[in-house]
Amino acid sequence: MRRTMLFMPGNNPGMLQDAAILGADSIILDLEDAVSLTEKDSARILVREAIKAVDYSQVEVVVRINPLDTEFGPLDVEVIARVKPDALLVPKANEEEIRHIDQLLNQIEKEAGFSPESIKLIALIETALGLENVHNVIQASKRTAGVLLGGEDLTADLGIQRTKEGEEIFYARNKIATVCRALKIDAIDTPFTDTNDYEGLEKDTAKAKGLGLTGKAAINPRQIDTIHSVFAPTEAELNYALKVLAAMEEAEREGKGCYSLNGKMIDAPVLSRAKATVELCRRLGMIPSKEGDVL
Numbered sequence: 001m002r003r004t005m006l007f008m009p010g011n012n013p014g015m016l017q018d019a020a021i022l023g024a025d026s027i028i029l030d031l032e033d034a035v036s037l038t039e040k041d042s043a044r045i046l047v048r049e050a051i052k053a054v055d056y057s058q059v060e061v062v063v064r065i066n067p068l069d070t071e072f073g074p075l076d077v078e079v080i081a082r083v084k085p086d087a088l089l090v091p092k093a094n095e096e097e098i099r100h101i102d103q104l105l106n107q108i109e110k111e112a113g114f115s116p117e118s119i120k121l122i123a124l125i126e127t128a129l130g131l132e133n134v135h136n137v138i139q140a141s142k143r144t145a146g147v148l149l150g151g152e153d154l155t156a157d158l159g160i161q162r163t164k165e166g167e168e169i170f171y172a173r174n175k176i177a178t179v180c181r182a183l184k185i186d187a188i189d190t191p192f193t194d195t196n197d198y199e200g201l202e203k204d205t206a207k208a209k210g211l212g213l214t215g216k217a218a219i220n221p222r223q224i225d226t227i228h229s230v231f232a233p234t235e236a237e238l239n240y241a242l243k244v245l246a247a248m249e250e251a252e253r254e255g256k257g258c259y260s261l262n263g264k265m266i267d268a269p270v271l272s273r274a275k276a277t278v279e280l281c282r283r284l285g286m287i288p289s290k291e292g293d294v295l
């Protein structure tokens with residue numbers, strides 16, 4: 001699961017050291033915008049050494065590289081891929097760049113003796129062109145495991161203002177959620193940048209979830225619990241899903257093909273949503289995982 005992907009500057013040793021125990025599903029060790037030009041080389045070395053030395057087995061380790069057309073990008077791929085992070089996050093992703101990185105990784109994996117395609121890619125969609133081409137961007141590599149929406153850069157590219165309400169990124173969220181769902185990969189929402197506004201974060205996360213995004217980037221550990229709680233089904237949703245499944249079992253016992261719950265017909269989409277809710281609750285440990293324990 002990638003409910004939370006926590007960004008941290010790749011030049012901050014303290015943050016890299018503690019990153020595994022903060023509770024995020026993924027951590028993004030950033031070599032791009034959070035690191036100044038003068039620190040790019042030292043940050044790359046620090047991130048490489050952290051991946052070698054720190055026990056990150058509890059979290060997914062993602063490294064945001066610099067674009068390949070900068071002097072830093074190619075070296076980021078070369079140096080970081082050799083220590084086998086779980087994934088690289090590709091900023092301002094476009095088709096060509098994803099294809100090129102895929103080829104570089106093929107070569108490195110072969111030389112290093114890693115399994116083919118063991119290093120995944122996450123495409124950071126933060127340009128108008130990337131958004132319009134998102135389907136092709138994803139399909140440029142079989143490694144693409146998710147898309148992350150970059151709201152700040154995208155709105156800058158569109159020449160519009162970024163607001164807390166986020167109406168201006170409705171289309172981007174919608175498009176990314178739909179394409180990712182169609183291609184069965186994760187759709188991660190842009191970070192909420194006011195780290196002290198928990199209510200705003202909760203509303204923003206709920207909006208993204210409501211449109212079909214499957215997780216959200218974070219920029220501070222204090223944001224993790226709020227995001228996780230929004231992405232967890234509520235008690236009411238779980239109870240309803242359990243009732244739907246119980247009604248289905250009863251209908252099956254009675255040989256009925258069609259049945260209702262509290263007067264509402266239960267059809268295939270309702271059933272499949274109920275199964276997905278129960279499955280998610282099991283994965284989150286909200287209910288026991290053994291089949292039959294609950295129903």
Ligand SMILES: CC(C)(COP(=O)(O)OP(=O)(O)OC[C@H]1O[C@@H](n2cnc3c(N)ncnc32)[C@H](O)[C@@H]1OP(=O)(O)O)[C@@H](O)C(=O)NCCC(=O)NCCSC(=O)C[C@@](O)(CC(=O)O)C(=O)O
Pocket residue numbers: 006007008009014015016019030033034126149150151152153154190191195218219220221222
């Ligand atoms: C925001 C702030 C400065 C606040 O600092 P504060 O000091 O007030 O935080 P406090 O809460 O007081 O910290 C309490 C304790 O947590 C530790 N701690 C804090 N943050 C932590 C963290 N992230 N990871 C691990 N540990 C952390 C801290 O070290 C301290 O530890 P300790 O001293 O031991 O108690 C800080 O969080 C921070 O730097 N965040 C990351 C910023 C970043 O990576 N930005 C770039 C990526 S986004 C981006 O690029 C998006 C996009 O691509 C997309 C688009 O386009 O939209 C774009 O282009 O924009």
Ligand SMILES: [Mg+2]
Pocket residue numbers: 033091126150152153
């Ligand atoms: Mg950005």
